[in-house]
Amino acid sequence: MASGDMAREQVLVVPGRYKEIKRICEFIAAGAADAGFDANTIFHLELCCDEASTNIIEHAYGDEGVGDIAISYAVEDDGFTIVLRDTGQAFDPGDVPPPPAISGTAMPADELADQMRIGGLGLHFIRNLMDEVTYTADRRHGNRLVMVKKLHKDGDP
Amino acid sequence: MSVWQEKLPQSNTWLIGISGRLDQSLTPKLEETLNALLDNGHVALVVDLTHATYINSGGLRCLVSAWRKAKAGDGTLTLCGLNNRLQEIFAMVGFDKVFTILDDCATARGQARQGVRS
Numbered sequence: 001m002a003s004g005d006m007a008r009e010q011v012l013v014v015p016g017r018y019k020e021i022k023r024i025c026e027f028i029a030a031g032a033a034d035a036g037f038d039a040n041t042i043f044h045l046e047l048c049c050d051e052a053s054t055n056i057i058e059h060a061y062g063d064e065g066v067g068d069i070a071i072s073y074a075v076e077d078d079g080f081t082i083v084l085r086d087t088g089q090a091f092d093p094g095d096v097p098p099p100p101a102i103s104g105t106a107m108p109a110d111e112l113a114d115q116m117r118i119g120g121l122g123l124h125f126i127r128n129l130m131d132e133v134t135y136t137a138d139r140r141h142g143n144r145l146v147m148v149k150k151l152h153k154d155g156d157p
Numbered sequence: 158m159s160v161w162q163e164k165l166p167q168s169n170t171w172l173i174g175i176s177g178r179l180d181q182s183l184t185p186k187l188e189e190t191l192n193a194l195l196d197n198g199h200v201a202l203v204v205d206l207t208h209a210t211y212i213n214s215g216g217l218r219c220l221v222s223a224w225r226k227a228k229a230g231d232g233t234l235t236l237c238g239l240n241n242r243l244q245e246i247f248a249m250v251g252f253d254k255v256f257t258i259l260d261d262c263a264t265a266r267g268q269a270r271q272g273v274r275s
Contacts (some may be wrong), residue, residue: 022180040242045267046211051214124250125214
């Protein structure tokens with residue numbers, strides 16, 4: 001990350017517990033509001049951070065209270081970059097197939113409900129609602145999920 | 158933030174209302190309420206989301222799970238009062254086709270009174 005961006009990066013570290021996710025949402029919502037996003041987009045960003053944090057607790061750490069979640073955001077000219085970090089097991093969202101029948105193909109509701117996979121729904125939201133999603137994992141730095149939302153200038157002021 | 162329930166008059170339908178964010182803090186309470194009704198054989202359910210301001214995948218899973226149990230008991234689970242944001246979330250994962258969703262909870266109440274099986 002360029003040093004010039006550091007001053008604008010905000011960081012929050014919370015214990016990996018479900019009750020802390022609300023703080024993560026509030027932190028991101030406040031930053032997104034400052035960045036000029038509309039209420040609907042702020043809702044989407046909260047949802048993505050909620051789902052990503054839930055996946056960290058469920059899959060990377062495997063349980064509550066195992067490790068911390070670090071979340072940061074930075075506002076750049078054309079986008080809002082969110083980074084979630086943890087030190088649990090690598091959990092590549094890219095390995096999780098999207099839920100079936102999302103495309104609107106007629107699948108019996110029972111089947112749709114049956115085929116839901118843990119994590120799949122949340123990742124589907126992340127993939128759909130964010131403009132860029134990248135995941136990296138290494139032993140030294142832990143897991144890093146980067147999600148970018150573009151600031152569309154033609155929307156709200 | 159709360160979950161409440163009421164038996165709709167002149168019907169066997171129970172309405173469960175949610176106020177606040179349907180997230181990790183509220184979903185367990187909703188799950189408990191729905192399961193208690195289902196376990197007692199009340200399988201005609203309406204979930205009023207008029208005052209729900211947020212939902213995540215856990216909230217969706219809770220509703221799908223209750224829907225399946227209701228259906229297994231030859232019942233129904235209808236949703237009503239979703240705001241545009243919630244509707245968008247349901248549609249994004251195809252759940253708008255799983256659930257019967259009524260815009261207006263008054264309609265859901267009326268249908269329950271008339272014994273309409275949605």
